[in-house]
Amino acid sequence: MSGPVSMQPGEVFVHPLSYVRAERGWTYQDLVTVIARRVGNMARRREKAWRWEHWGVVPDRDTQLALAAELGVSPETVHARPWPGWLPVGDPIRVDFSWDQTGSRLALNHALEKAMMDRRGFVRLTGMSLTAFATDWLNVEPARLTSVLGGGQIGEEFVEQIEASLPRLHTLQGSHGGQYVRKLLDAELGMVTGVLEKSSYSEAIARRLHTLAAELGQLAGFASFDTGLHSAAQRYWVAAVHSAQAAGDRAVGADILKSMALQCRDVGDFPGSLTLARAAYEGAGKVTPRIASVLAMRLAWAHASVGEKAEAHRFLGIADTQFGRGTSANDPRWIRWFDEGEFHNHVATCQLDLGDPRRAELHLDKARNAYAPTRRRDYVGYLTKHAHVQNDLGNADHAADLLHQGVPLIEQAPSKRNVGKLLAVRDRLPDDTRRSDLDQRLSTLTG
Structure with a gap:
């Protein structure tokens, strides 16, 4: 077996399995080898393990039980917690x-x-x-x-x-x-x-x-x-x-919970996103219209993510009404980023989740000039969203051009989250788009 895996500066354990391998000093080949010893008929190809870790491929039940035995995890735990939830990944978050x-x-x-x-x-x-x-x-x-x-x-x-x-x-x-x-x-x-x-x-x-x-x-x-x-x-x-x-300060607590809801949405935990967004909206107490608007907006996103279109539209309406009441002299400093441009950008996100790229485009047009040149990270989010809309409307080449614009901005303001957004839209482009040129530029971000 190899020695403990040493991480490069800035490297991240992208999957619970990558953490398990690093803890035990296993390469991908080591991993499939220890499983094959127990399963017997498994092909010892390292590519299998790479796919489990990077493509979201789920190992079959026999493979999981063999790995669990190697890690000292009971079969009952494997049955109770779907992959990769049973993998031992260090101390929990208290x-x-x-x-x-x-x-x-x-x-x-x-x-x-x-x-x-x-x-x-x-x-x-x-x-x-x-x-x-x-x-x-x-x-x-x-x-x-x-x-x-x-x-x-x-x-x-x-x-x-x-x-x-x-x-x-x-x-x-x-x-x-x-x-x-x-x-x-x-x-x-x-x-x-x-x-x-x-x-x-x-x-x-x-x-x-x-x-x-x-x-x-x-x-x-x-x-x-x-x-x-x-x-x-x-x-x-x-x-x-x-x-x-x-x-x-219940309003600040609600603001933090809405960020946690966004994280859940990003990683595909849509029920968790809805739970947190609802708690934030219901527990914020008496807040200014701008805070009420952004909390309702995040709850609209969460409902859209789980396919509850009627509720998503209802909370979009609440967000619009609250934002229309104007800014308040009592707005705390931490909500001042949520200006008119961001409001329309957020509505566009929800409309995309609701499957309405034309409405999303209308709101993105209103958000276009909202970003100062120094707000590189936020502007990349706008560009990738605009690219998503253009591709859905059949303008794939325009979408590719927008993604091209985002690359140098990510180089100046590194953001793994923005790289993920950009790659997700790139994967939606049709094969006949100028993807090879785009992929060459993206390689500077992904290594």
Whole structure:
């Protein structure tokens, strides 16, 4: 057998099986060899294992049971958890923190200890655990914040300085991608967590510190999600939801849950996306029209993803009504990105899911000029969506041109999520399109 698999910088465990192989130092050939020893009649071709890991091919039952025996997993577990859910993939993501100041600090420390080292590019919090987390947040009563007596006194000046840095961090992520910014966000979150643990501050400052931790955790989670590190994103987001709850800020908590819903949608967990989006919408409390609009929009997406068209249209109508009420002077800083351009871009996404590319095109036309040149990451999302629409309308060459435009922008603002979006649209292009030229350019992104 080979020695432990060493990961290259930035490499991600793309599938639970890739994590299992790395833990045991197995190459693809090693994997099929150990299975063949138990099955007997299995062809020992490494390509089989590669397809399990990269193409979503599901091994047959005998192969799974042979691998389970090698890994010390019982047949009962294999039968109870469909592939690849039974594979042993390291420590779970904790969600058992209390919904108060103490639980918030513990959740933050847990995320800071684990997230930066977590290279798993698949979600760990799924199914009943995900539902229980959303339900707990939806039903929990706010805990009373108290002043803290620890080390040096922290006052408004420190908090104001960190608050002032948040727009800059958000802009950096949009212009350079999550890969470059996540370490900076982790460091900022670590500083705020350290202050929460070791300083003295009033009840009012405690509230602002926990809100800061929630917003930084939200950004760090999205940066990890953007980089393809799904487990790390969930770690940050769980901690951020706890911090928002400790601050008594249900709107921030709802905003984080809607990001978790987007992640579920991206990885194909549509029921999980609906659970989280519904919890976010129902549990946000009294919010400004813009926040109400984006939460209704995310719930419309979730209903569209599971084929519930009537509900999707209903919540699209709610989103439109709320957005039409205008912006509020009381809008928090974290929702200001959701401007008119983003509203129409979001509607287009839902219309695509509903199978209506013509309506999607109308809204994309309204969103066309919404993106500043520095918002490279977001503009790539717009381009791939526009390409999707054009291909569905029979304009494959135009779609290919739009994808071409996205390549240099991803090179400037690396985003594994955007690469995935671009490849998904590329695979929809007909064979007679200029795909070879496009594939040559895409090779610079995928290696």
